[in-house]
Amino acid sequence: MAIPTVVLDALNSLKIVSLPPQVNAGDRIDLGLSPGLNAFDVLSQPPTLFDIELNNITLDDIGVDLTDISLAPIPQAEQQGLQLILNADNPSALPPGDTDLEVVSKAVEFSPLSPATGTTAHDVHTSDASLHALAHLIPNTTGVPVLSTDVEGLLSRIAGTVRQVEKFTGGIIGNIGGHINGKITGTIKNLTGSIKAPKLLQSPLEPPTVEWYIEDGNGKRLTENTDFLMLSNTDLTKAAASLMFLPAFAELSAGVDLISRRRIFCRVTVKVGNETADRLLGPVDILLPKVQLPTVLVMTEHAVTGVGYPGAILVAVPSQSLLTLDQLTDKLREVQVVLNRLQTLSQLAGFGDTLAQIDQIISLVGSTTSRVPTFVKQDQVMDLWYVMREPGGFLGFGYKSWEDCISSLIMIGPPGRAARFYNAKNFWERLGAFEIVLGSKAVGHIDDFRGSAPACEPTGLGGCTFTQRWNPPPASFNDVLSSYQFLPLQ
Numbered sequence: 001m002a003i004p005t006v007v008l009d010a011l012n013s014l015k016i017v018s019l020p021p022q023v024n025a026g027d028r029i030d031l032g033l034s035p036g037l038n039a040f041d042v043l044s045q046p047p048t049l050f051d052i053e054l055n056n057i058t059l060d061d062i063g064v065d066l067t068d069i070s071l072a073p074i075p076q077a078e079q080q081g082l083q084l085i086l087n088a089d090n091p092s093a094l095p096p097g098d099t100d101l102e103v104v105s106k107a108v109e110f111s112p113l114s115p116a117t118g119t120t121a122h123d124v125h126t127s128d129a130s131l132h133a134l135a136h137l138i139p140n141t142t143g144v145p146v147l148s149t150d151v152e153g154l155l156s157r158i159a160g161t162v163r164q165v166e167k168f169t170g171g172i173i174g175n176i177g178g179h180i181n182g183k184i185t186g187t188i189k190n191l192t193g194s195i196k197a198p199k200l201l202q203s204p205l206e207p208p209t210v211e212w213y214i215e216d217g218n219g220k221r222l223t224e225n226t227d228f229l230m231l232s233n234t235d236l237t238k239a240a241a242s243l244m245f246l247p248a249f250a251e252l253s254a255g256v257d258l259i260s261r262r263r264i265f266c267r268v269t270v271k272v273g274n275e276t277a278d279r280l281l282g283p284v285d286i287l288l289p290k291v292q293l294p295t296v297l298v299m300t301e302h303a304v305t306g307v308g309y310p311g312a313i314l315v316a317v318p319s320q321s322l323l324t325l326d327q328l329t330d331k332l333r334e335v336q337v338v339l340n341r342l343q344t345l346s347q348l349a350g351f352g353d354t355l356a357q358i359d360q361i362i363s364l365v366g367s368t369t370s371r372v373p374t375f376v377k378q379d380q381v382m383d384l385w386y387v388m389r390e391p392g393g394f395l396g397f398g399y400k401s402w403e404d405c406i407s408s409l410i411m412i413g414p415p416g417r418a419a420r421f422y423n424a425k426n427f428w429e430r431l432g433a434f435e436i437v438l439g440s441k442a443v444g445h446i447d448d449f450r451g452s453a454p455a456c457e458p459t460g461l462g463g464c465t466f467t468q469r470w471n472p473p474p475a476s477f478n479d480v481l482s483s484y485q486f487l488p489l490q
Contacts, residue, residue: 003277007205007270010039011279016266022287025247026342028231029286031212032240033266040205040270053192107134107152209269212236215283217261225350226440226462244345245288247338249414249442251489252294252331253320262286291338293442294323294331295413295486298361298373301389303407303478304447312389313364313373314402316381318486325375328365332358332412353458354443357410374402380485383425406481410445411464413438418487420469423480432474435467435487449478 017032108130136152137145213236214222222228224236231242248260263283270277295318301311317323323331336358339351365373376387384403392399411419415438423432436444436456444464446454452473456466474480 003270003272003275006043007040007272008277010043011208011268011270011277013039014268014279014281016264016281016284019264019284019286021285022289023245024289025291025338026244026345028242028244030240030242031264031266033210033268033281037208037210037239037268040208043205103156105154105156107136107154108132109134206271210237210239211267211269212241213265213267215263215265217263222262246342246440247291248288249293250290251318251320251414251417252292252322253318254322256290256292258290258292260288260290262288291335293335293412293414294321294328295417295489296323296328296332296361296411297419297484297486298364298410299402299406300364300408301405303449306407306448310364310408312371312402312405314376314387314389314406315365315373316376316378316484316486319377319379321377325365325373329362332362350441350462353463354412354441357412357443357445360445361410361412380427380483382427382483384482384484385425403482404479407449407478408445408447410443411436411438412443414489415440415442416490417442418490420485420487421477421481422469422483423474423477425482427483427485429470431470432477432480433469434473434477435469437465437467439463439465449481450476451478452476 013035014033017030017034019029019031020027023029109132110128110130133151136148138148140146214228216222216227224230226246228243228245230236231244234241234243245262250256250258263285265280265282267278267280297316299314299316300309301313302309304310315325315328336355339355339358343351343355371390374387374389381387384406385401387402388399389402389405390398390400409421411417418435418437420427420433420435422428424430427433436446438444440462441458441464443458444456446456446466448454452475453466453468454477456464458464
C-alpha cells in the first residue's frame with residue numbers, strides 16, 4: 001500500500017535543529033531533529049484535543065432526545081438477547097405539590113369475589129381476569145332501548161395534593177428492541193474525561209530509522225574516531241546525538257586555507273507495511289578553524305636506546321615553512337595547548353603519542369648539553385654530505401657531514417605528510433629506501449634505525465605507516481642515510 005499522507009507530512013516536517021555556524025576542535029555539538037520523531041508516535045493513537053472536568057451542573061428544562069439506542073448483547077448464557085436495566089432514585093427532598101390524574105375504566109363482569117364476603121376496593125386485584133363485557137342498554141335510532149354490543153366505559157378524575165414524596169428505587173430488567181425517546185432533566189454532580197480525535201493511523205508505525213553522517217568541504221565522508229568523536233554514549237543512529245570534531249591541521253606556510261568545512265546530513269526512513277519512504281535532511285554547514293602544525297623532521301646522531309643519545313641534531317622543514325629554529329619551541333607549545341585540551345575532554349582523542357614526541361622535540365632543541373641543532377629549510381636534500389654536522393678547521397680538515405650518521409628520527413606535521421629516506425645519494429632506491437606517512441595523530445618516530453624494517457610508531461588507527469621502497473631491503477638503515485625528501489602534502 002502507499003505511504004499514508006499523514007506519515008509523509010510528518011516526515012516532510014522534520015529538519016535538523018539549529019547548530020552553531022563555527023566551532024573549535026573539542027567543542028560539544030548536540031545534533032537533533034525538530035519537531036522530533038515523537039511526531040510519528042501519535043499517528044496511531046487518538047490524540048487528546050482537551051481534558052474536561054465539570055462539577056455540579058444543573059440542567060433546567062433541558063431535553064435530551066434519545067433515539068436509536070443500540071444495546072449490545074449481554075454475555076451471560078442464561079440471559080440471551082438485549083437487556084435494559086433502569087434504576088430510579090428519587091430524592092425525598094422534592095417539595096410537595098398538586099397532582100391531577102385522569103383515569104379511564106371499562107365496565108366488565110368478574111367471577112365471584114373470593115372470599116365471597118369481600119366488598120371493599122382492596123379486594124379488587126388488577127390481575128383478575130374479566131368474564132365478559134357488562135351488558136347494557138342504549139337507545140337505537142328510533143329511541144327504543146336495545147342491548148349494546150360495545151363495552152361500557154367510565155371516566156374518572158383524581159385531583160389532590162401530594163403531601164410527601166417518598167424515596168423509591170427499583171429496576172426494569174428485560175429484553176427490549178426498538179427505540180427509546182425521551183428527555184433527561186436534573187443535576188450532574190461531576191463530569192470528567194477527555195475529548196479525543198479519531199486515530200490518524202489504524203496500525204502503529206515501525207520506529208523510524210536515523211542515519212547521521214558528516215562530509216568535509218570536498219564531499220568526502222568523515223570517519224568516527226579519526227575526524228570526530230561521539231560523546232555521552234550516543235551514536236550516529238540516534239535522533240539525538242552529541243559529538244566533537246578532532247582538529248583539522250594545516251601546514252605552517254603561506255597561502256594555506258585556515259578554515260575547514262564540515263557538512264552535517266541526516267537521513268530519516270519510515271516504513272509502513274512493505275513500503276518505505278526517506279528524506280535526506282541537510283546539509284548544515286559548520287566552519288572549523290584549522291590548527292597550524294608545522295612539518296618538523298628531527299634526526300639524531302645516535303639511537304634513542306644507544307650510547308650518547310642524542311648526539312648531534314638535524315632539524316629539517318619544507319621550503320615553504322614559515323618556521324625558524326628560534327620559533328620552533330613556542331610554536332610547538334601552542335599546538336600542545338590544543339591537543340592537551342582534546343586529550344582532557346576525551347581519552348579517545350589519542351594524542352598521547354603526539355604530545356610525548358612534541359615534548360621530546362622541545363627537549364632536544366632546548367637542551368643545554370647538546371650542540372646547536374643544524375637547521376635545513378629545503379624540500380629535499382640529495383646529498384647529506386653537503387649538510388654540515390661539525391665545521392672543519394684549516395682548509396676544511398675535520399669537517400663532518402650528516403651523511404651516514406643518522407640513527408633515529410621524529411616527524412610531526414599535518415596528517416598525510418610523507419617523507420622518503422634513502423641509503424644512497426640522489427634518491428637512488430636500490431641500496432635501500434623507505435617512506436613514512438603521518439596519520440591523524442600527526443606524528444611518527446623511529447627510535448632505532450638498526451635492522452631491515454625499523455619500527456615506526458605509533459601504529460594502528462591514526463598512526464604512521466612505514467613502507468619499503470625497494471625489495472629486498474638492506475640489512476640495516478642505521479648510519480647509512482645519504483638523502484631525503486618531503487613529498488607534497490596531499
